[in-house]
Amino acid sequence: MSNPEPIRRAIRDKELASLGDAFVNFVYSLALTQRDGHPKGVKVSDRILSEAFRLAGLRQYLGTRISKKDLANATESLLVDAYRKQLLTIEESVKVLCQNPDGPEAGLLDLLTLAAERMERL
């Protein structure tokens, strides 16, 4: 059974997005560090974050007049909400980001899809 409410709540929570920004930058940086074999720190762009949201088929959860920034925030909110609800760990997040052969940008879509699936089961 699929329950859309936890996702709807998460992605409309503006405060979650700012914590989510810190979460996403951290796990993405860890993934690049693991891939490249030396430490890296990055700020994941709104382009990457918003694209993942669209490609995960989650656009329906947001209303009209939505900016790229809103879609990026929604990705950040959903991911950190899943982390706080113990549906995702840091280790698993890094693993998912790393294991897509097309790289962590494609891995972000996998991670978001996984988080959304687990949220829908709540």
Added chain:
Amino acid sequence: MSNPEPIRRAIRDKELASLGDAFVNFVYSLALTQRDGHPKGVKVSDRILSEAFRLAGLRQYLGTRISKKDLANATESLLVDAYRKQLLTIEESVKVLCQNPDGPEAGLLDLLTLAAERMERL
């Protein structure tokens, strides 16, 4: 027995500082979120990071002509190196940041001191 080498190596590694930035912002944001009861995301300032480094008595590990930014980077490098070496977890870091009655800024000094003590035992 106190071994200064792991600390020396960590704080001179510029690449570690950029990953450390993501680590520190994440655990500090989680600590503020826990303290305030609602999600927060922050970028910890160089002032806070450099002050912690000085107060932890670690200034001796760096050379002369050191800027505030260098001290801040050293805090970030040391903390994330301790995390990567499994001397600190996310959960413990957040707990230490939260438990100082003077707030997470004072808690950061506790966390840095703890990380340095454990690094010195390597």
